[in-house]
Amino acid sequence: MGNTRGAAAFAVWYLRVVASVNFLSAVWVTLGQDVRRHNQADFFTPYLLTAGFAPGLFTAFLAVTMSRRKRAAWILNLGLSGAFLGLFALAMAFPEIRSHSQNWVSLALTAAFVVALLAGRRAFYAKGDRSNPRLAAAVGAGGLLGASLLAALLVTVTNRASEPSTFLERWRYGALRLVSVAADGRRLSGIAPPTWVDVAVNVLSTALLLAVLYAAFRSRRAVDPLTEDDEKRLRELLDRHGERDSLGYFALRREKSVCWSPTGKAAVAYRVVGGVSLASGDPLGDPEAWPGAIEPWLAEARAHGWIPAVTGASEEAGTVYARHGLDALELGDEAVVDVAEFTLEGRAMRTVRQACNRVRRAGYTVRVRRHEDIPADEMAYLLRRADDWRDGAAERGFSMALGRLGDPRDGRCVMLECTDADGELRALLSFVPWGPHGLSLDLMRRDRHGDNGLTEFMVIELLRRARESGIAQVSLNFAVFRSVFERGARLGAGPVLRLWRSLLCFFSRWWQIESLYRANAKYRPVWEPRFLLFEKSADLPRIAVASARAEGFLEAPGLPGLPGRPRRGRLETRR
Known part of the structure; x- marks a missing residue:
């Protein structure tokens, strides 16, 4: 196993070095000229060393896909390098080529790369999507047709030749330049x-080549979403162990997939986004069976070349994941209110108390019902109002939001409806079950023209009535990097911590990071830490982009896997 990994690492680093030399040759004129002269004369450079940005991008792409253990990239490299090595060996039969020492060095490097590919073949196990060959062929054919027509159009518009030429000739010129990178225009006097x-x-x-390579080597984009049987079994686990994690109910989002333990006593819910297998919250079920669900989830991620990551895990789950090779980064804290301990008395609660009294004097009232107790026509009206108040077209949330409202199977969810003195609906809150004695905030929507303090009024009303309904704990919003805001504002905070807090405050202009922390701190909650789990620090940028896409903060227009433009607006869903 050690030899296999060492050989695979050598192959990847060989491609990285060659890519670096190719890029360097593009900016270092003399080096680039030397490489090109060797390629054109009776000299041979090592495999893929051709000088320039285009071959540099191609080689870098191969290095990336090989580092992700893609089987298709291994096959392509072996085919190209094997053919190159065979032709190289035949050329060395000629004395004038064999007499140059640099050719022997090139032959040795290429042979070493081929041997490393063969020795490390078992390390390249990641499967691609079955549709990749068809997609790559379609992208190549369609892209070549479109690009050649665009090239012909550019030549037509800018042609400076004095002699006439047909569009077919200009099209052929553009197509040849696309394929060969250097078409000889001297043979065409009219171009x-x-x-x-x-x-x-x-x-x-170059862009077309990279698009074809991306289509050929892309990871499998998704796996089978939740089936009705999966959802039924997950609900059974929630009935038995749902009180362990306030985020457990959100595993029922239907775009998620699930990996089960062999005994069926535990499961990991996840979604594949941009080549990242993103699990959320803790595994469901019996903690003793968690490893049995974590192992097949990790195995599936590695089999497809996905990056495994977990967002919003508790400390208990983070400890179990760490035993399977994942590292942890504290992501923030979840605000949990203990109903029995909560009180509006005291100076610390004065602001909340005043806001609630002001809203109550204005004639606002709150109605609390289970979803299953709301008639269909009334639920349809609530859904319309919730859609009207949504900020933007995209529904946000993944790890800490259900992503749907009014589904008949979510009848145990709790709805809070706030109406003004005229009986007009002004705000909604929806909570999902957290075991038999808890609630977890899912959805927050309000009319922008309503009075300030509506949310505080509704939360206080829920906490007041929770004691009568047997609810012992309520999970509110999640505060990202809560400890940074709290410790960074203290006297004596260090310069690094103050700088980190300043950066978070800056980004709060778009994503309300600080405002969410302050909005929940006023209830004096118990802060429960939540963690981001990952294998390698180098994967954190991709994990961050995948998480942002899953939560609805980034959209990916065009090619899958590319981040879109961030949307500005307040948080519409829970966290």
């Missing part, structure tokens, strides 16, 4: 585009 057009067509060729 003389400026240099920048040739460069633009070459850039277009």
